[in-house]
Structures are given as C-alpha cells and as structure tokens.
Amino acid sequence: SSRHLTRLAALAGVAAISLSLSVSSAQARELSVSTVLPDAFPWGQAAEKWAELVAERSDGELTLRVYPNSQLVNGDQTREFSAMRSGLIDAAVGSTINWSPQVPELNLFSLPFFMADLDAVDAVTGGTAGEMVFDAIESRGVVPLAWGENGFRQLSNSRGPIDEPADLDGLKIRVVGSPLFQDTFTALGANPTQMSWADAKPALTTGAVDGQENPLSVFDVARIDQVGQEHLTLWNYMNDPLVFAVNQQVWDSLSEEERTLLREAAQEAGAWEIEMTREEEPERLAAIQERGVTVTELDEAQHQAFVEATENVLDEWEPRIGSELVEAARADMQGE
Template sequence: MKVKKHWNALAAFVLSAALIAGCGGGKSEQAAGTEPSAAKGEKIKMKMSVTTSETSTWYKGAQMWADKVKEKTNGQVEIKIYANEQLSNGNQPKGIELLQNGSTDASLHSTIIYSGLDEKFSVISMPWLFTDESVADKALAGAGGEKLSELLREKGVEPLAFGENGFRQITNSKRPITSPADMAGMKIRVPNMKMYIDLYKALGADPTSMSFSEVFTALQQGTIDGQENPLPVIMSSKLYEVQKYVSLWNYSYDPLVLGVNKKLFDSLDKETQDIMREAAVEAMEYQRKINREENAQMVKELEAKGVTVTTLTPEQVKAFQDKVAPIYDQYTDTIGKDLIDAFRGAN
C-alpha cells in the first residue's frame, strides 16, 4: 500500500509524542504543519473516538468500519476504538479539537457538537426540518449533505459517512407535553447550542445548558424538570428512573459524522481512501438500521417501566411548528439561506 507523502525522522517523532500524549488525556496537540503518514509497507495504526459505550449503536457501527477497513486492506490499516470519549476525558468539544489537530485520527460525533465550531452546523438540527428518517437520509445523501461535508473539510475533518443519533424526544417529571402551553415555565436541559436555547424560549420553556453528565442528578434533585434526547440516550442513561413522561415529537434530527483527520486522509493513496469511504458508508447504513430498530423496541420498554409515552398527532405537532417558525427567520443570516434550502429541498 502506498502513501503520498513520506516524513522525515523529526516529524515522525513529533507525531508519536502527540499520539502518546493523547492516550494520557488528550492535552498535547500535534505539531502545527505536520501531516500523519507512514513509510512504505508499514502498518497504519489509527485511534478513533466514540462518545458512547461499547453497547451503543455508535460503537457497533464504528467497529464494523474498523473491521472492514482492516479486512479490505489486508491488515495494513488498524483502527482502535476508544468508547465513552476516553481520549478527551469525556469532553466532546475537546474530542473534535483532538480530531482536528491530529491527536485523534477518526471519530464519531454529533453535528450538535460541531456547532460549537460554527453555528452553520446547527442547520440540520433546526425544528421539524424533516418529516421522517427517509427524508433525513435523502437530505444527507444529496445537496445538504454535500454542503455539510464542505463545511467539515474547512474545519480539517474529512467526512466519510453519516450515521445517526436519531430524532430527539422530550421527557419531564411534570405532565405529558402535547401543546406549547404544557411547557410554560418548565426548566428543560438542552445541549450547548444557541439555536436550541432560542427555540425553547420561543416555546415558553426555561432552557438551561449543562453537561449531560450532570443531567441525571439535576433531574433527581428537581433542579431541572426535563430534558431532550433520542430514545437510546434516554434508555442507556436510565432517565426513566427520574422522568415519568416522554413525548414523541421528532422535533430535531441528530446525525453523526464519521470523520477522519483531513491531513491524514489526504496523505493516503486513493485505493486506501476508497476502501475507508466505502466501508464507512456500509457501516453507517448498518448503524442507522439497528438504531431505528432499537428505537421501536424502546417505546415498549419505557412503557413497561411505567413511563407514560405520548405520541403527538400531526395536528399537535403543527402547533409547535407554528410557534417556532420565527426561528428560521432568526437564523437565516447566521446559517445561510442556501444551506437551509439545501436541506429543506429533501422534503
């Protein structure tokens, strides 16, 4: 297997030091201007960060990618996966930073986390942008996905494929949420994305941003009344123990980016690049499939645990859509009309 660029000994030493430091907590960064590579015939060993645990669909998809790449390169490329954001000590924005500077070689992160780099990444999280998963798939495979990929490349990340965290649902300890009036004054934890803060204010709620690691305790103590997340996160974090109401409203779609450090990817020969990309597309198709299967099963599991699960009707959803419609006008200048239209065009 060939690599386009060969390093001198000094650059190789700097890279090795950066990677070793990354395993110890991710504080060191790759030296500016260096590009990862390998001497002819040498194995390429990569580190991949995944935010969730080994039992998650995220990890299963990442493992399929790693296995297929190893198989199709005859063992020349080995990818070691680190679950639970180990490489960044649980700090997801730091995880993306490590990917950008080359301390980590690949990762699976939500576009919500990327929005910390650029608010344009908020586009795909806009309220009720997609009617269902098939429309989201179409958008990411079309003009919207290509524009998102261009933005990722500008940030030093080569996107190989999109997976999914899924549609985000809302939980709380007070009452079923079926109308905006039900949310009046309710303290809801949301991810650290400005658009989400503005959206929940528009719905009459009192949004607050905090680390997800603090959410269970905050719900337990009544510091917050509710939170929003896809069902797999709600289940794996056992939020049903402190949240008795789940409203299924599919208000925001949450995709995942299987990304590789762009300098590393660009240093590889085309054959290896093609293998990585084709394996990623296959692996993320599998990840989306099992994620959707698990979602359907989790509704039954939540109900069995005594949680009241409410599925909103189209009419009920429309009341929320009407309430947050001004968010699109508010963010048109920030995100860009062309980018928003590229995703809306999939419907």
C-alpha cells in the same frame, strides 16, 4: 558444539521475531476514533463496526481504536471537532449537534420541526444539502466520509405529560450543542441549561434539571426513566445524524488504497447502523412503556402549536446557517 549451535539458532530466532515485530509495527497504523456514546448504544456500535471492517480488510495493517465517552476531550463533547481538526484525535463518529459550535452549517439538522420524517432526513443527507454540509466540514480541516444516525430526538421530563408549549413553561431542560438549542427551548417557554452528556444523568438524578431530549435508543439504553424521567413526548422535533470523519493531515498521509478502504468501511458501517437504529425503535418504545413511562403522542393540531411557537427560531437561524444551504435542503425534501 551442538549446544552452542542450538543457542545461536535460538538467538537468531529471537532476532528474527523481534525484527518482524518492529517491521510490522512500523507498517501497521492505529488511528484513534472518538465517540460520545459507548458500544451499548447504536452510536458506539457504529464506530466498532467501522473498526472491525477496517481491521479485517487491511489485514490488521490499519486499525481503528475507539475511545468512547468523549474521553479524548475530557467529557466535553462540544470540543470533539476542534480536537479532531487540530490532530489531537485522528477520527470520530460524531453528532452534528456536538460539532455545530465549530461548523455552523450543521445546525441545519437542529432547526426545530424542519425535517418532518425519515424520508426528509434521507433526502437531505443524500441530496445537494448533504454535499454542501460535507463541503462545510471539509473546509474546516476534517474529511467527512459517511453518515450514521443517532435518531429523532424526543422530549422527556419528570413533571408531567407535555402536549402543548405551555406545558414546558419554566421547566429546566438539559441541552447540548450550539445556542440554537437555547433559542428553541426559550421560545417554548422553558429554561434551557447547557451541559455535557457526562453531566446530564447526575443533573437529572438530583433534579437540578426537569427534563432532557434524546433519541429513543439513548433513553432506553441509558435507562433515563430510572432517574425520574417518567414522561416522554414523541415530537420528532429534530433528527441527529452522525458523521464518520478523519483529520485532514491523517487523511493526506494515507495511501489511495487506505483511503478507499476507510471510506467504504465507514459507508457500510453507517448504513448498517442507520438501518439497525430505525428497526429497533418500535421495540425500544415498547420497552420504555413497559417500564412505566407515560408516552405522549401529538395530534396534528398539537404538533402545529409547537411548530408555530418555534417559527421565529427558524427565521433567525436560517441566515446564520446559510440561506443557500437551508433552501437546498428544502428543495431536497421536496424532491426537486
């Protein structure tokens, strides 16, 4: 009967649809991407941009799913690199600070007052030193694809304006990353305490710590002033680049075409995010000031006092990072 035929046709249709679904889900591949900050921040937007470009260009055959707030490592951002290396996380857009416990070479960027300005940062990431840093990451089972930027990190606190090392005396400062940060803030006379980003805001709110350091975008978006951080010193003591990267086994399992797509999309997303982050800094600073934050800028002599107070940290850390790498970075910055 025709009724019977209609039913058969319907069944065949269902079978065809479920077959095509299972075929496409066998082909389509989703990779997890870890970030610390969500897409209210340039950092999270960098990862979303990467995902967007990859989905578009692969026609949905390869997709990236972004997991912000360090949720894949239960909030412990210093375990992100290990989790990516072991395959628990497929990929990440991560901070050099958070990965430096596993990749000591990444401490290069955290050396206090080592890279004076954005030109210096670009010379290093785009130079011989940048290649050496990528080699160091790759030698530890993770494939680096592109740079992004969290930004120059500025110092805030709840106590008063800081324009000389003595102003930091005894202040409890929240830091993250490797012991280099302990050494820098100890050299400045402060009392550094290591904690994750997830714990930082509560600690600032309760006054368990007096201060913290983060780029203007983070201070602005997270409204750090609203947890009592009313004094901000622009000291550009270090820049915090981001790295787009993929686990080695995942990388090896991709086709040549997919690798190219993933790398180019990361490079484009990174360049886009770096430009945006830099362009937005003046407006962010203005917004922060409008909310009543006292902003302190350092003159040359004040800056020099901070440089001198932290010189020993550089001497001590240069061999731990690798003298060859630090020298290469100096040469990059001098345009050699």
